[in-house]
Amino acid sequence: MSASGDDPGAPPGRAPRPVPPPPEPPSAPLPGQEPDAAGGPRASGTLLDALRVAVVMLDTSGRVLLWSPLAEDVLGWAGEHIVGRRVGGLFGPPEPFPGDADTGEEGAAGAEPSRPGARNPLPPDASEGDGRPEQILGELLRTGRWNGILSLRHRDGHTVQVDTRASLLVDGDGRPFVLASLAETSRLRTLEHDLAALDSLFDSSPLGVAILDRDLRYVRVNDALAAMNGMLPADHIGRSVEELLDAETARELAALQRRVLHTGRPVIDVVAPAPGGRGHRSLSYHRLVDRAGRVLGVSATVIDVTERVQAAERAERARRRLTLLNDVGSRIAGVLDVRRVAETIAEALVPTFAGYSGVLLHAQVAGGGDLPTAGFRETQPLRQLGVGAAHWTPQVERMLRRGQSIGFTRRSVFGTVLAGGEPRLLDGDDQLRATTYPDDPKVDAALELGLHSMLVLPLRARGVVLGLLVVARDRGREPFDRDDLALGVDLADRAGTALDNARLYVREREGALTLQRSLLPRTVPEPPGVDIAYRYVPGSSGAEVGGDWFDVIPLGGGRLAFVVGDVMGHGLVAAATMGRLRTAVRTLAGLDMPPDELLRRVNELGDDLAQNRTEGWMATAVYAVYDPSTRRCAIAQAGHPPPVLVEHQDDPDRCYARLLDLPTGVPLGVGGVRFETTELDVPDGAVLVLYTDGLVEARGKDIGLGIERLRETLCRRLGSLEDACDDLLATMDPDREPDDVALLMARLGGLPAGSTAAWTFPAEASAVRLARRRVRDTLASWGLASLTDVTVLLVSELVTNSLRYAHGPIGVRMVRGGSLLVEVSDPLPDPPRERVAAEDDEGGRGLQLVAGASRRWGTRHGSLGKTVWFELALP
Numbered sequence: 001m002s003a004s005g006d007d008p009g010a011p012p013g014r015a016p017r018p019v020p021p022p023p024e025p026p027s028a029p030l031p032g033q034e035p036d037a038a039g040g041p042r043a044s045g046t047l048l049d050a051l052r053v054a055v056v057m058l059d060t061s062g063r064v065l066l067w068s069p070l071a072e073d074v075l076g077w078a079g080e081h082i083v084g085r086r087v088g089g090l091f092g093p094p095e096p097f098p099g100d101a102d103t104g105e106e107g108a109a110g111a112e113p114s115r116p117g118a119r120n121p122l123p124p125d126a127s128e129g130d131g132r133p134e135q136i137l138g139e140l141l142r143t144g145r146w147n148g149i150l151s152l153r154h155r156d157g158h159t160v161q162v163d164t165r166a167s168l169l170v171d172g173d174g175r176p177f178v179l180a181s182l183a184e185t186s187r188l189r190t191l192e193h194d195l196a197a198l199d200s201l202f203d204s205s206p207l208g209v210a211i212l213d214r215d216l217r218y219v220r221v222n223d224a225l226a227a228m229n230g231m232l233p234a235d236h237i238g239r240s241v242e243e244l245l246d247a248e249t250a251r252e253l254a255a256l257q258r259r260v261l262h263t264g265r266p267v268i269d270v271v272a273p274a275p276g277g278r279g280h281r282s283l284s285y286h287r288l289v290d291r292a293g294r295v296l297g298v299s300a301t302v303i304d305v306t307e308r309v310q311a312a313e314r315a316e317r318a319r320r321r322l323t324l325l326n327d328v329g330s331r332i333a334g335v336l337d338v339r340r341v342a343e344t345i346a347e348a349l350v351p352t353f354a355g356y357s358g359v360l361l362h363a364q365v366a367g368g369g370d371l372p373t374a375g376f377r378e379t380q381p382l383r384q385l386g387v388g389a390a391h392w393t394p395q396v397e398r399m400l401r402r403g404q405s406i407g408f409t410r411r412s413v414f415g416t417v418l419a420g421g422e423p424r425l426l427d428g429d430d431q432l433r434a435t436t437y438p439d440d441p442k443v444d445a446a447l448e449l450g451l452h453s454m455l456v457l458p459l460r461a462r463g464v465v466l467g468l469l470v471v472a473r474d475r476g477r478e479p480f481d482r483d484d485l486a487l488g489v490d491l492a493d494r495a496g497t498a499l500d501n502a503r504l505y506v507r508e509r510e511g512a513l514t515l516q517r518s519l520l521p522r523t524v525p526e527p528p529g530v531d532i533a534y535r536y537v538p539g540s541s542g543a544e545v546g547g548d549w550f551d552v553i554p555l556g557g558g559r560l561a562f563v564v565g566d567v568m569g570h571g572l573v574a575a576a577t578m579g580r581l582r583t584a585v586r587t588l589a590g591l592d593m594p595p596d597e598l599l600r601r602v603n604e605l606g607d608d609l610a611q612n613r614t615e616g617w618m619a620t621a622v623y624a625v626y627d628p629s630t631r632r633c634a635i636a637q638a639g640h641p642p643p644v645l646v647e648h649q650d651d652p653d654r655c656y657a658r659l660l661d662l663p664t665g666v667p668l669g670v671g672g673v674r675f676e677t678t679e680l681d682v683p684d685g686a687v688l689v690l691y692t693d694g695l696v697e698a699r700g701k702d703i704g705l706g707i708e709r710l711r712e713t714l715c716r717r718l719g720s721l722e723d724a725c726d727d728l729l730a731t732m733d734p735d736r737e738p739d740d741v742a743l744l745m746a747r748l749g750g751l752p753a754g755s756t757a758a759w760t761f762p763a764e765a766s767a768v769r770l771a772r773r774r775v776r777d778t779l780a781s782w783g784l785a786s787l788t789d790v791t792v793l794l795v796s797e798l799v800t801n802s803l804r805y806a807h808g809p810i811g812v813r814m815v816r817g818g819s820l821l822v823e824v825s826d827p828l829p830d831p832p833r834e835r836v837a838a839e840d841d842e843g844g845r846g847l848q849l850v851a852g853a854s855r856r857w858g859t860r861h862g863s864l865g866k867t868v869w870f871e872l873a874l875p
Contacts, residue, residue, distance in 0.1 A: 051183045051191065054162075058178040060141065062086045062133050065177060074162065074184060076155030088133040090152045136166070140178055144168045149185060161185040208281075208302030211288070214295060216240050216257050225302055229275065245275045253283070260285040261298050271305060279306030321487045324352055328491060332498040336505035338366050342386030343402075345469070345495045350388035353487070354471035356396070356451065359386035359495070360406050360414075361459070361467035365503055371464045381405040382414075382467055399445040408436040414468060417456045421465050423492070425485050426454040446472065453479035457492035461500030469495055513538055515572065519579035524552035527560055528817045529628040531747040533721035535729060539570065539694070539740045546740030547574035547619070548692045549582050553589045556858045556869050558628060558751075558817050561589050564640070564690040564744050565621035568667075577617055580608075581668075585623070592860035595623045595636035596675040603638070603668045603675075618669040622690055626682070629815050631750045633688065635660065636677045639667035641696060641707065646687040646714050657689075657714035659707065684749045687721070689714060694739035695732060706733060721745045751817055758813040763803055771799045771812050775822075782816055786875050790853050791822060797846035798824035798868055806865070819855065820872040827865035 054074050057066035063086050067079040075090070140146050146166045151159050166180040201222070202209055208225030210218055218236040226233040229244060241257070242250045249272070256267050267285045274281050282303040288296040328348045335341050342359040349357040360382035362372045387400035408414040413424055413435045426432055432454060433443055454472040458465045469492045473479060480488075517536075524532050532552060539546050547567025555561055563585055567578045584605055588598045599621065620640040626633045635643065642659045663676040682688070689710075696706030713731050714724070725743055732741070757778045761767035772792050779788050795812060802810045806826035815821040850857050854870035861867075 051187050054182040056087075056180045056182060058087065058180065060137065060176050060178065062088060062137055071182060074182060075152055075160060086133070091132050091150070137178070140166055140168045141176075150182075152182075163188050208300075208304075210236070210300040210302075211297060212240075212257065212300065213297040214261070216254065216261065216298065219297065225300075228281070228302060228304060249273065249275050256283065256285055257298050257300075260287050261295070264289075271309060274304075274306070279304060280309040281305060282308075317483065320352075321483075321490075324349075324487070325490060325494065327352075329494060332495070335498070336502050336509075338499060338502045338506060339385050341495075341498050341502045342366075344386070345491075345498070346386035346388035348388075349471055349491070351390040353484075353491075354455075355390045355474050355477060356400060356446075356449075356472045357386075357388040358384055358400055358470045359459070359467065360384050360470065361499065365466045365499065369503075369507075371462060371466070371500075371503075381407040382418075393449075395445045395449055399442050399449070406436065406442075412436050413456055417458055417468060418465055421458045421460060423458060423485060423489055424456045425480055425482070426456065427452065427479055450474040450476070455480055455485060455488045457488045459492055459496040459499060461496040466496055466499055466503075511572075515575050515579075519575065519582060520549055521551055525554045525560070527554065527558060527628065529749040529751050530560055530626070531721055531749075533725050533745045535725045535741070535743040537694070537729060537741040546570050546694070547578040548694060548740035548742035549578045550690070550742045550744045551582055551586065552744070552746075553586055555589065555625065556592050556856075556860060556871075557823060557867070558815055558819075558821050560626050560628070560746075562624045562626070562688065562690060562744060562746055563589075563621060564692060564742055565619055565668075566640070566692040566694075566740075566742070568618040568620075577619070581619055581621075585621075592858060594677050595625055595634050596677040598623055599636055599638050599665070599668065599675040603671055606669070606671075618667050620667045620693075624688065624690070626688075626746070626748055628749070628751050628817070629756050629813075631682055631684070631748075632679055633682045633748065634677050634679045635662060636665070636675050637662055638665045638675060639670075640665075641691065641693055641703070644689040644711060644714055645682070646689065647683055648685055655715050657711045659711065682748045686748050687714075687724075688746045688748055690744045691728075692740065692742045694741040695728065695743060697739065698733035701733070709733075721747060751815065755816045756813065758811065761799070761810045761812065763807050763810060765803070767803060767810055768796055768799050771795050771810075774812070775814065778814055784816070784820065784874070787820060787872055791820065791872065794850050794853055794870060795822060795824065797849055801846050801868075802826040802828070808865075816874075819874055821869060822872070823867050823869040825865060825867040829861065829865055 054071035055068040067082045162182040209222045211220040221233045221236040241253045264287045270283045282305045284301040286299045331344045346357040389396045451472045457469040459467045550564045553561040567574045622637040622640040624635040646657045666673045806828035808827035811825040813823045857870035
């Protein structure tokens with residue numbers, strides 16, 4: 001069937017229209033292809049598919065003989081509509097051709113005129129139009145070929161630009177025909193841009209780029225990657241990484257390439273050493289797949305990241321140095337012992353910074369003495385207080401023995417650093433042998449251990465070199481460099497400051513403790529019937545000792561005063577205030593006044609006890625007076641924790657500890673509130689426990705819990721008071737405040753039976769005679785006849801004075817204890833006054849006799865009058 005509907009015997013000049021071949025059955029997929037849903041081969045995905053190259057065959061008059069399916073895709077005209085027609089109507093802008101409906105071949109085919117905006121069922125013919133087709137055919141007939149860009153009309157009306165390649169060919173019968181290939185310029189330009197970008201990437205990119213085939217052999221390599229590998233690009237083509245790079249590097253890269261090729265998962269920014277150790281590279285691999293899904297190979301992108309890795313290493317080293325500085329600083333923070341600081345520094349540097357370390361100090365610095373000012377002396381070796389090692393062996397023990405003396409010469413490395421204060425970096429055996437003195441066994445041991453690099457750093461504080469910090473590395477590690485030296489200097493400076501602070505702490509703490517202990521009683525009296533134990537524990541916060549104190553004061557008449565106090569604050573100021581307060585209490589206690597009166601007098605001292613008028617002062621205290629002869633105790637307190645009285649019940653192996661219910665009062669130094677005295681009878685063997693809040697107070701806990709724990713501990717069987725004190729200190733809360741602790745325990749007991757005698761005489765003249773007789777008889781019964789004369793004389797004088805001035809009942813009491821105590825009481829409140837009698841005076845010599853003949857004497861006030869007492873030493 002011809003294109004015009006004529007029979008096959010059409011006249012010459014009209015080429016027969018090719019009959020489309022029948023559809024072929026689907027073929028099997030090509031190797032590397034996957035079948036599509038219909039079972040046929042999947043699109044190949046080659047460049048020709050991307051370009052969509054259409055093939056057209058024309059005769060020499062421009063009539064279409066063959067119209068490929070891709071031409072139909074590009075221009076929209078079906079083959080049955082275009083074959084047999086001239087192509088001239090396809091040229092030019094999309095406008096109607098009025099001659100399409102006229103007579104001719106087209107009319108015979110039944111073509112209809114095209115309308116603007118309408119889809120043309122038939123293409124226009126070239127009967128009327130421009131002369132471009134004739135010009136192209138003329139050039140083809142002359143030259144045999146034509147290339148150029150044509151604007152052709154799409155069936156939908158828009159224009160399609162195609163890149164055309166046309167050739168004049170001759171068939172087997174000698175008839176000429178034109179074969180043209182058409183490709184859309186838009187697709188062609190896109191492909192050209194892609195190729196240009198790929199060429200630019202390979203030719204001008206500073207990154208190393210390569211393409212490898214499915215056998216992982218180089219197909220294309222740019223100059224940048226060739227330069228990185230140190231060879232020409234042509235030397236790469238057809239070869240794999242195993243043939244180009246060293247075995248270790250090639251093995252790792254080939255494994256990455258195979259993994260990407262087989263799994264399809266890309267590898268991004270893998271940093272690996274460059275061949276030959278020439279820096280580092282960042283490697284990225286992607287699998288190459290065409291549009292049909294076939295694996296073509298692997299693309300590689302290589303970046304030289306040597307500077308980035310070096311910067312990261314520098315940053316990491318800086319981070320490690322800061323971490324080391326912070327670690328050392330945190331470890332030595334709050335450590336206020338010179339030896340412990342030295343040990344902590346040496347241990348903190350191993351193994352992070354060095355394999356071995358040592359802290360060497362002047363002997364006076366280690367003991368908290370003054371800074372060395374005499375300069376370097378060979379006769380004063382350093383003492384190695386802190387040592388550290390990654391691994392301890394007998395050789396290391398010989399080299400780093402804690403506490404050993406380190407001797408060296410003036411011209412040695414140690415000597416020059418100690419004298420000049422300049423750090424040294426040592427490398428090599430010769431420099432290491434010059435550290436101390438020739439043939440030093442410690443240096444020989446160091447060399448046997450493989451030490452090859454050492455830093456000798458001065459430990460400075462206040463412009464003075466305290467000692468040396470020595471760190472070393474063995475051959476298993478890189479030697480020290482200048483950066484390590486700078487870090488070592490920073491470490492040494494921090495260490496020097498910490499050591500100096502610890503030295504100052506030792507001095508200040510020892511001074512404060514010496515002051516405080518000098519103000520506390522060294523011994524306490526132990527009268528008959530009373531057993532006493534005490535403890536003082538300094539606070540644990542630096543040199544800040546507290547103001548806790550205790551005292552035991554003997555009073556007239558064989559009585560005893562117990563006092564425990566706590567001055568608010570810490571440090572030397574609190575200790576000094578405590579000393580003044582203790583002196584005031586002892587002075588006022590000598591006046592034999594009641595506890596509440598004594599606390600009132602101390603409180604009235606006010607500014608005299610404060611360090612200065614602006615700061616003021618405040619203290620808590622409890623004051624108790626015990627009389628063994630009457631077994632009575634009078635207690636008053638000023639804002640202090642309550643005393644505890646431990647008594648035995650029916651079972652002597654069991655104890656009952658109770659808090660004494662006393663008026664709390666307010667602390668001394670506050671004022672405005674009266675103090676009250678509470679009197680109570682104390683059974684024999686009862687234990688009075690006075691303490692400061694440091695024993696029972698814990699951080700973040702109610703003080704009542706600590707007092708209850710104290711009471712429960714005292715409920716145990718109390719044997720020795722010394723052991724009881726230790727038990728109480730052992731039960732202190734681990735979280736307690738770092739405060740001082742003062743503890744005073746007194747086992748109270750009366751005098752033995754028959755140790756006292758008392759009488760009351762009327763205010764009559766016979767009172768003197770009766771008093772003499774009773775005293776004489778009592779002394780004889782006690783076996784103290786040798787004291788009869790002086791005792792009778794002094795009692796006569798005191799009773800006579802009472803008869804003369806008091807005019808009331810007269811009481812006489814004798815107590816035998818550690819001494820002989822005699823008391824004479826009367827209702828007259830005014831105390832007697834001692835005066836110097838003239839030679840012609842008949843009286844006035846009574847108190848002079850008492851003062852001269854007795855060991856001591858005094859007066860005290862009571863609720864019913866006054867009492868004059870004196871003591872005589874027992875024979």
